[in-house]
Amino acid sequence: MSNTDRTHDLVLWGATGVAGRLVAEHLTEQYTPDELSLALGGRDETRLCELEATLVEQCSDWQELPIVVGDATDRESLDAIAEKTRVVCTTVGPYTKYGTPLVEACISAGTDYCDLTGEVNWVREMIDRYHEDAVDAGSRIVHSCGFDSIPADLGTKLVQSFAIDEFETPCDLVRIYLEDGRGGVSGGTASSVVELFRAASTDPVARQTLRNPYSLAPPGERDGVDPGAQSFPRKDPLRGEWTAPSPMAVMNERVIRRSNALLEYPWGREFECTEVVPVGSGPVGLVGASAVTAGLGAATAALAFGPTREALRRFAFPDPGEGPTREEIESGYFTLRVLGRGTATDGPFVVESRVSADRDPGYGATAKMLGEAAMCLVREEVDSPLEGGILTPAAAIGDPLADGLRRAGLAVEVGEWDSDQT
Template sequence: MSNTDRTHDLVLWGATGVAGRLVAEHLTEQYTPDDLSVALGGRDETRLRELEATLVDQRADWTEIPIVVGDATDRESLDAIAEATRVVCTTVGPYTKYGTPLVEACIAAGTDYCDLTGEINWVREMIDRYHEDAVDAGARIVHSCGFDSIPADLGTKLVQSYAIDEFGSPCDLVRIYLEDGRGGVSGGTASSALEMFRAAATDPVARKTLRNPYSLAPPGERDGVDPGAQSFPRNDPLRGEWTAPSPMAAVNERVIRRSNALLGYPWGREFECTEVVPVGSGPVGMAGASAVTAGLGVATAALTFGPTREALRRVAFPDPGEGPTREEIENGYFTIRVLGRGTAPDGPFVVESRISADRDPGYGATAKMLGEAAMCLVREEIDSPLEGGVLTPASAIGDPLADRLRQAGLVVDVGEWDGAA
């Protein structure tokens, strides 16, 4: 069956989970049945029917939404789902535990795929095992299409595209600033984070993946000049204020480096990127950066050590299926700013991009990011030479994703930096 002959444009896998439900709400609010043929997928038909009834009741345009039932561990059911759709959009994690059979099914069917994973140990495994198969099948396997890592990855791509168009040269240094934000954590997100730390503590390959800044680059290209994530408080070279390490740097920086490699190094092999948390200037800023760094270090140590990791799972983290309230999601927000520094024949320049939203970054905003990434795949709104493989948002989709995000209500800007924070 060709990709254009599929029953559905899109299957939302894990639709009844916290994140999946939000994606379903976004897609049925943003689009009509004439725009999109979407099916709700999962293992519990009763819960899927309840979600369908709720959505149909809320959306005047939607009179029914198809249901597909399967099991994340049953390859036969996943094959049937992948063969019936053009794109699978999945929120079912931990992906280390539940994600591999669905990736295999999508590659076998030549079906595009997108997810929310921040589990770089698993992404590394998918790259090593399946990238070439996905290339041969023409299947785009696009990981990390939420808060990890669209703002950082797409923001970097926008900065570089602008620099090349306006100055004829890419930025040799990019810094991502996690400027502001408020949001909650669901049981699914907590499970994914715990699984990554567990793998790093028990699996030498996963541990090596977390230590190597280039661990998501193609095999044979997993080294370079970039030293990796910032580990200590630092007075930022571009903004002149104190910064602390970002808790998301371990994922986002590696995704960005993979984007550069997959696209053929348009930003150069000497390209460096770092994600940080800006805190402020002067002695107060230095103290704040030190406090953030110390807190992140304590949290990392606790998650690395098995007994404390399990204690945190029981006491501090929500159970699977639990998440932030509707009010918390709607009152959340974030701003990610990306600054890129380069040198043109006329002298040095700095380009800025900004991606922000007035929703919880990990849920309300992530639902829009994942949903719109899926829509780019469905509609073939692609600015990339790559037609298949284990990809990143920037390398698989590129700049058209920015237009989709703007239409969905996010702020996405890019231009020459005026020096303002």
């Protein structure tokens, strides 16, 4: 069966989870059955039917939503699902534990796929094991389609596209600023973090993946000039204020470098990117940057040590299936700014992009990002030479994803940097 001759356009796998339910709400609010053939997938048929009833009640356009039942550990049931849909959109993590059989099923069926993973060790495993198979199958496996890593990855792509169009040269340096935000943490996210650090404590490949800034690049190309994530407080070279390391840099920076490699280095092999948290200027900024750095270091040390990691899992982190309240999701927000510096024939320039939302970044906004990434795949709204492989949002979809995010209510902007507005 060809990819265009399937029962469903999109199966939302893990629809009854915290993130999955938000994605389902977004898709049914944003689209109609005439625009999208959507099915709800998971292992608990009763809960799926309850969700279907709620969605039908909330959205008058939808009279019914098909239900597909399977098990994340049962390859046969996943094969049956993948063969009947054009795109699988999954929120079921930790992906290290539950993601691989579904990736295998989608590649086998020539089905496109997108997820929310921030587990860099698992993405490295998927690249090494399945990239060539996905290329041969024409299956686009697009990881990290939420707050990890669409704002940073797409923001960088927009900056580079603008620079090339306006100045006929890319930026050689990109700085990503996690400027502001408020949101909650779910049990699923906490479990993913625990699995990442558990893997790093026992698996040499996972440890090497976390240490090497180019660990998600194609095999044979896993080195370069970029020193990797910032480790200490630093005065920013573009904005002149103090910055601290970003907790998301470990994933986002590697995703961006993979985008550059997959697109055959349009930004050059000397390209460098760093994600940071801006804190402020002067002595107060230095104190703030030092405090953020110390807190991040303490959290990393606690997660790296088995007994404290287990204690955090049991007593501090929410249980799987738990997440922020509806009020917390709707009162959350974030702003991520990307600055790119380059040199044109008539001198240096700086380009800016911004992605922001008035929803919790990890859930309310992430649900819209994942849903719109899936819709770009469904509608073939992509600007990419790549027809298959283990891909990134910027490399698989590219600039059209910005239009999808805008339709979903996120603010996405790009242009020359006005330093007076920072």
